[in-house]
Amino acid sequence: MISKIKQYRKEEDIPQKSMINGSSVNVERLYYTISPTCEKKKLPETINFIDLFCGIGGFRYACRQAFEKLGIQGRCMFSSDIDKFAQESYAANFNEKPVGDITKIDEKEIPDFNLLFAGFPCQAFSICGLQKGFEDNTKGTLFFDIARILKEKQPNAFILENVKNLASHDGGRTFDTIIHVLEDELGYFVDHKVLNALDFGLPQKRERIIIIGAKKPFSMDWEFNVEKKQTLEDILEKDVDKKYHASKEIVEKRKQKHTSASMPSIWHENKSGNISSYPYSCALRAGASYNYLLVNGERRLTPREMMRLQGFPEEFKIVVSDTQARKQAGNAIPINMVEKVIEKFVPLVF
Numbered sequence: 294m295i296s297k298i299k300q301y302r303k304e305e306d307i308p309q310k311s312m313i314n315g316s317s318v319n320v321e322r323l324y325y326t327i328s329p330t331c332e333k334k335k336l337p338e339t340i341n342f343i344d345l346f347c348g349i350g351g352f353r354y355a356c357r358q359a360f361e362k363l364g365i366q367g368r369c370m371f372s373s374d375i376d377k378f379a380q381e382s383y384a385a386n387f388n389e390k391p392v393g394d395i396t397k398i399d400e401k402e403i404p405d406f407n408l409l410f411a412g413f414p415c416q417a418f419s420i421c422g423l424q425k426g427f428e429d430n431t432k433g434t435l436f437f438d439i440a441r442i443l444k445e446k447q448p449n450a451f452i453l454e455n456v457k458n459l460a461s462h463d464g465g466r467t468f469d470t471i472i473h474v475l476e477d478e479l480g481y482f483v484d485h486k487v488l489n490a491l492d493f494g495l496p497q498k499r500e501r502i503i504i505i506g507a508k509k510p511f512s513m514d515w516e517f518n519v520e521k522k523q524t525l526e527d528i529l530e531k532d533v534d535k536k537y538h539a540s541k542e543i544v545e546k547r548k549q550k551h552t553s554a555s556m557p558s559i560w561h562e563n564k565s566g567n568i569s570s571y572p573y574s575c576a577l578r579a580g581a582s583y584n585y586l587l588v589n590g591e592r593r594l595t596p597r598e599m600m601r602l603q604g605f606p607e608e609f610k611i612v613v614s615d616t617q618a619r620k621q622a623g624n625a626i627p628i629n630m631v632e633k634v635i636e637k638f639v640p641l642v643f
């Protein structure tokens with residue numbers, strides 16, 4: 294879907310969108326904010342944000358890094374994650390324990406904010422999940438918790454993240470419903486794009502859909518300049534504990550089936566047992582089998598390597614077991630990718 298505002302050419306093309314509080318948008322004001330201007334816009338000194346489904350804080354790092362470049366001070370007003378180990382990791386790194394189940398939080402109790410981040414749970418939408426979408430009452434409907442918070446708090450903007458497959462789930466109906474709620478029921482201007490972490494300097498093929506929305510119209514340019522590119526050599530640790538090595542049988546079996554064209558490489562086993570290898574990692578997954586990815590067909594990735602593949606800084610403290618760290622890294626967002634989106638999007642809508 295193309296951003297609505299890109300299609301507006303004439304004033305009469307601009308729809309009068311009804312807002313959820315009953316008042317309507319000032320169309321004239323909206324239209325003239327589209328007009329190009331040579332003046333350099335002054336960004337706010339501070340932006341208050343909330344971090345929903347925060348996991349281990351991927352959005353928070355991306356925001357911190359982007360805001361640093363933009364000269365904005367970010368203030369996190371509220372964070373939420375139901376998982377006790379994710380809460381532990383978040384607390385260790387941000388000195389703040391996220392509140393639990395968002396479905397139990399009254400939206401009126403959430404402090405005011407102007408920017409909402411949410412990488413909402415994707416199991417119900419991903420190819421590997423059960424393809425239930427909104428019919429899955431526990432996971433698919435968590436989008437509606439985002440919607441009720443947007444409705445109550447009316448922030449200037451939001452950035453949502455999900456698996457690429459969200460757009461095609463149920464013949465596109467799930468995604469259409471999400472966009473319909475955001476645009477028509479909540480009155481936001483919305484755009485979206487599938488981005489790949491590989492294009493943002495991380496050696497991980499991870500395609501994710503990013504949905505951005507704002508109260509005022511905007512025209513997002515989804516081309517990004519990426520200065521810093523990391524290779525597997527930059528990511529992989531030199532001395533790795535023996536416990537990460539796969540058994541002799543597994544290594545032999547993989548090497549009988551496959552020869553890698555590059556070194557180092559990450560070997561990937563798909564659901565049917567086929568092996569492929571690349572000079573980058575396939576997408577980290579929270580619920581993948583133990584030996585799904587093997588460095589040079591021989592050993593598993595360490596927690597630190599997985600965090601690096603998602604762009605987490607070296608100072609990120611890993612305070613949970615290897616199993617939990619694997620799940621947390623597999624759930625996280627590629628920080629470098631989201632940082633670039635925030636850096637470009639925020640000046641358009643604040």
Ligand SMILES: C[S@@+](CC[C@H](N)C(=O)[O-])C[C@H]1O[C@@H](n2cnc3c(N)ncnc32)[C@H](O)[C@@H]1O
Nearest residue numbers: 346347348349351374375376394395412625626
């Ligand atoms: C895809 S992950 C998001 C990870 C995050 N963006 C990051 O960078 O680490 C989704 C998160 O939603 C959390 N979650 C699932 N159901 C929830 C609920 N009802 N309330 C709050 N958090 C929930 C999960 O524990 C998981 O950490």
